[in-house]
Amino acid sequence: MAIPVTTTGLPEPTAGVGALRNRSALNRITKAIRTNRKATIGVVLMALFILIALFPGLLTRQDPNAITNHVFAHPSAAHWLGTDNLGRDVYAQVIHGTRNVLILAIVVGLLTTTVAMLIGVTAAYLGGISDSVLNLVTDVLLVIPIFPLLIIIAAYLPNAGNNVLILVLTFTGWSYTARQLRSQAQSLRNRDFLMAARVRGERPFYIIVVEILPTMTSLLLASFLNNALYAVLAGSGLQFIGLGNANNVSWGTTLYWAQQNNALGSGLYLWAIVPGACIALLGAAFAFINYAFDEIGNPALRPLTAAKARKAAEASTKRRLASHGARAR
Amino acid sequence: MRYILRRAGFFLLTLWAAVSLNFFLPRIMPGNPINNIISKLHNVTSAQELAIEHSLGIDNTASIWKQYLTYLANTAQGRLGLSLGNGGEPVSQLIRQALPWTLGLVGISTILAFIIGTSIGAVAAWRRGSRIDSALPPLFVFTTAIPFFWVGMMLILIFSSVLGVLPSYGAYALGTTPSFSLSFIGQVLQYAILPALTLLITSIGGWVLTMRNTMVTTLTEDYVRMARAKGLSSSRIMVGYAARNAILPNLTGFAMSLGFVVSGAILVEYVFNYPGVGNMLLTAVNNVDYPLMQGLFLIITVCVLIAILLSDIATAILDPRTRTAG
Numbered sequence: 001m002a003i004p005v006t007t008t009g010l011p012e013p014t015a016g017v018g019a020l021r022n023r024s025a026l027n028r029i030t031k032a033i034r035t036n037r038k039a040t041i042g043v044v045l046m047a048l049f050i051l052i053a054l055f056p057g058l059l060t061r062q063d064p065n066a067i068t069n070h071v072f073a074h075p076s077a078a079h080w081l082g083t084d085n086l087g088r089d090v091y092a093q094v095i096h097g098t099r100n101v102l103i104l105a106i107v108v109g110l111l112t113t114t115v116a117m118l119i120g121v122t123a124a125y126l127g128g129i130s131d132s133v134l135n136l137v138t139d140v141l142l143v144i145p146i147f148p149l150l151i152i153i154a155a156y157l158p159n160a161g162n163n164v165l166i167l168v169l170t171f172t173g174w175s176y177t178a179r180q181l182r183s184q185a186q187s188l189r190n191r192d193f194l195m196a197a198r199v200r201g202e203r204p205f206y207i208i209v210v211e212i213l214p215t216m217t218s219l220l221l222a223s224f225l226n227n228a229l230y231a232v233l234a235g236s237g238l239q240f241i242g243l244g245n246a247n248n249v250s251w252g253t254t255l256y257w258a259q260q261n262n263a264l265g266s267g268l269y270l271w272a273i274v275p276g277a278c279i280a281l282l283g284a285a286f287a288f289i290n291y292a293f294d295e296i297g298n299p300a301l302r303p304l305t306a307a308k309a310r311k312a313a314e315a316s317t318k319r320r321l322a323s324h325g326a327r328a329r
Numbered sequence: 330m331r332y333i334l335r336r337a338g339f340f341l342l343t344l345w346a347a348v349s350l351n352f353f354l355p356r357i358m359p360g361n362p363i364n365n366i367i368s369k370l371h372n373v374t375s376a377q378e379l380a381i382e383h384s385l386g387i388d389n390t391a392s393i394w395k396q397y398l399t400y401l402a403n404t405a406q407g408r409l410g411l412s413l414g415n416g417g418e419p420v421s422q423l424i425r426q427a428l429p430w431t432l433g434l435v436g437i438s439t440i441l442a443f444i445i446g447t448s449i450g451a452v453a454a455w456r457r458g459s460r461i462d463s464a465l466p467p468l469f470v471f472t473t474a475i476p477f478f479w480v481g482m483m484l485i486l487i488f489s490s491v492l493g494v495l496p497s498y499g500a501y502a503l504g505t506t507p508s509f510s511l512s513f514i515g516q517v518l519q520y521a522i523l524p525a526l527t528l529l530i531t532s533i534g535g536w537v538l539t540m541r542n543t544m545v546t547t548l549t550e551d552y553v554r555m556a557r558a559k560g561l562s563s564s565r566i567m568v569g570y571a572a573r574n575a576i577l578p579n580l581t582g583f584a585m586s587l588g589f590v591v592s593g594a595i596l597v598e599y600v601f602n603y604p605g606v607g608n609m610l611l612t613a614v615n616n617v618d619y620p621l622m623q624g625l626f627l628i629i630t631v632c633v634l635i636a637i638l639l640s641d642i643a644t645a646i647l648d649p650r651t652r653t654a655g
Contacts, residue, residue, distance in 0.1 A: 038467055139339065140346045145633050147592030148610060148626050149350065155614040155622060156358040233476055237596055240478050241611055255479070259600070264486050272486070276479030283474030291470045291538075300545050 032296050039296075042288030049282055053099040062092035064249045072261070072268060081270045084254070085261045090271050093254045094278060100162055100250040101282060104235045108169045109228030113220055115174040120181035121208055121216075124189065135182065141175040150234060154243035161245045165238065169231050177223040184216055218297055225290040229283050236279050251275040336641050340634045345401075347630040351623040352400050356393070409624035414616040420624035424606065428628065430500055431605030434521055435594045438528040446533040447579055450540025451572045454548060466541065469534035477593040481527040481600035488523060496520050498602050524601045528593055535586055536579060544575035577648050583640035587633050 033039045052059065068087035075082045081090035123134035153168050188194060197207050213220075238244055239252025242260075246253060254275040258264075263271040295301045403410075409420035453462045489497035501507065501516050547553065548571050556566045595607030602608060606625050613621040 038470065136342070140343045143340075143343055143588075143634065143637060144347055144350075145591045145626075145629050146588050147595060148629050151595070151610060151614060152351075152622060152626055153354060153358075155617075156355055229474060233474075234592065236476055237478065237592065240476075241596070241599055243614070255482075259478075259482070264482060264490050267490075269486060269490075272479075272482050276476060276482065279479065280471075280475040283476070284471045287470045287474040288467070291466070294542075300549070301542055 036292045038288045039292035042285045045285035053102045056095045060092045060095045062089040064092040064096040097250045105228040105232045108231035109224045111170040112174045112227040113223045116177035120178035121185045124182045124185035138175045138178045146172045225286045229286040410620040412621045413618040427606045427609045438525040442532045446536025447540045450537040454541045454544035455567050469537045473534040478596040484523045527597050543578045547571045547575045580644045
């Protein structure tokens with residue numbers, strides 16, 4: 001793998017320190033996306049899916065719900081991926097299904113991370129009994145097998161549309177993030193800047209939102225990506241086994257109909273291949289971006305050549321010594 | 330020892346939470362599903378109806394708390410009630426038939442995935458900067474994002490539909506009766522190849538990435554440098570010094586991965602129509618067979634807890650620090 005050769009960017013003289021800071025952060029991110037190959041792949045895939053979700057009409061003029069007499073058609077010029085048991089165009093379903101999947105991923109990613117943030121950080125900040133109780137709830141939800149629980153809840157809510165799916169996935173999906181955020185927040189509890197805020201007499205809400213949360217942005221971002229991936233896989237899984245709304249145009253639902261009608265056994269391969277490949281690619285986009293952020297945040301994980309590996313090890317020792325020195329002072 | 334006891338206490342609490350979820354979920358859902366099924370019971374005898382009501386803890390004369398206590402007591406004694414389908418067989422008996430299939434399939438493929446994945450991760454970290462190390466992480470990042478059921482469908486497509494070399498349906502050929510003969514065992518193994526491969530492909534990536542990323546860190550530790558300075562052989566440093574310490578997060582991550590494996594197993598059993606608890610759960614959902622559904626959820630939870638407890642014990646054996654830390 002090629003090692004990106006980066007020149008250390010000299011800070012450009014601009015008016016105002018804040019502007020400079022923002023600009024360099026933005027530069028760092030765009031540079032990271034350009035130089036880290038995993039980030040590039042992830043961002044390009046994501047952009048592609050977002051475009052499809054925004055403008056499905058540009059790629060197909062067929063109505064994904066139009067029922068015709070032309071059932072179980074093999075791929076042809078008129079129907080690129082064939083048609084399903086009701087004569088609906090599979091290609092149009094895949095294109096129009098993108099929006100539902102993407103909404104599910106992004107909304108569940110945001111909601112689970114928010115709930116986890118509220119519970120995890122509050123627990124760590126308050127300490128004492130409230131911490132113990134919240135932590136116990138988190139731990140219990142962490143070890144209860146989530147997917148069977150999802151199935152049971154979905155079974156009590158037949159024909160769950162996207163909104164119900166979002167609520168259920170959020171209810172079951174926040175615990176892992178909450179635990180991570182809690183331990184991160186705990187490690188901050190006795191830092192000087194929080195002490196200072198408390199001495200200043202700031203309210204807990206202010207301290208949590210203004211002082212603690214900004215220190216966790218990278219962890220929050222990673223959690224969002226992780227939870228979005230979870231939503232894509234678990235949501236599609238539920239739809240695939242028939243627990244979503246069967247009339248909702250979505251990749252998992254298309255696969256459900258493919259499985260129900262034995263697409264693999266009757267030679268209608270593309271009906272089963274393409275929607276699943278889309279799920280895998282969207283999932284990969286989230287996973288690649290997440291892994292790239294990991295690498296950017298933790299240089300030790302980056303791919304290296306053997307010679308550079310040795311150099312990096314030496315550098316990390318030096319860094320460690322330097323930070324020891326700084327702490328001693 | 331105290332650590333293990335504390336964990337056991339926590340697991341009892343989790344179990345209680347699972348039972349309570351079973352009891353309260355149908356009661357807080359819109360449309361009151363519990364009352365709905367009672368109205369759906371026509372082809373059962375009044376004795377069966379009573380048994381079903383018992384198993385779900387329904388007793389309209391008693392208060393909800395009294396119903397809850399009765400339900401807890403019944404579940405604790407293993408009385409899971411009667412299935413609404415399957416000719417009204419006891420839920421516990423149905424579970425007993427399905428459980429061995431799932432335990433065999435999931436157990437073997439999880440252990441294989443753990444061993445193969447951790448080894449690959451360890452080698453990738455050891456050969457830092459080699460071609461293996463730069464090619465593997467992206468590959469496994471990708472495999473963790475593929476949906477289980479789709480991997481299963483693709484394997485069926487390749488090995489059953491196109492090549493026609495492996496069976497894609499069930500755990501053994503229709504018409505054969507299970508026995509402990511050599512030919513039957515061979516058949517079971519043959520039928521298990523595709524489902525096990527599906528689980529392996531989708532769960533191995535997590536092990537590889539965690540192992541590689543922790544081992545990269547342990548390799549820079551002073552005790553590894555010390556081992557090098559002492560002139561120990563490479564393989565000894567890799568396995569006994571770096572890998573042994575790096576494997577701990579993998580073991581504690583076991584709890585996290587189990588949920589993943591369970592969800593995979595359910596979907597895989599469904600795709601391959603494998604006669605395990607996952608497939609049974611989905612059939613129960615389709616038949617609105619609430620007692621069976623609840624019993625299966627409970628038994629899956631119990632299995633996951635036992636597996637986590639085992640990984641806790643393994644961690645305690647490998648890492649002396651957990652034994653002393655409270």
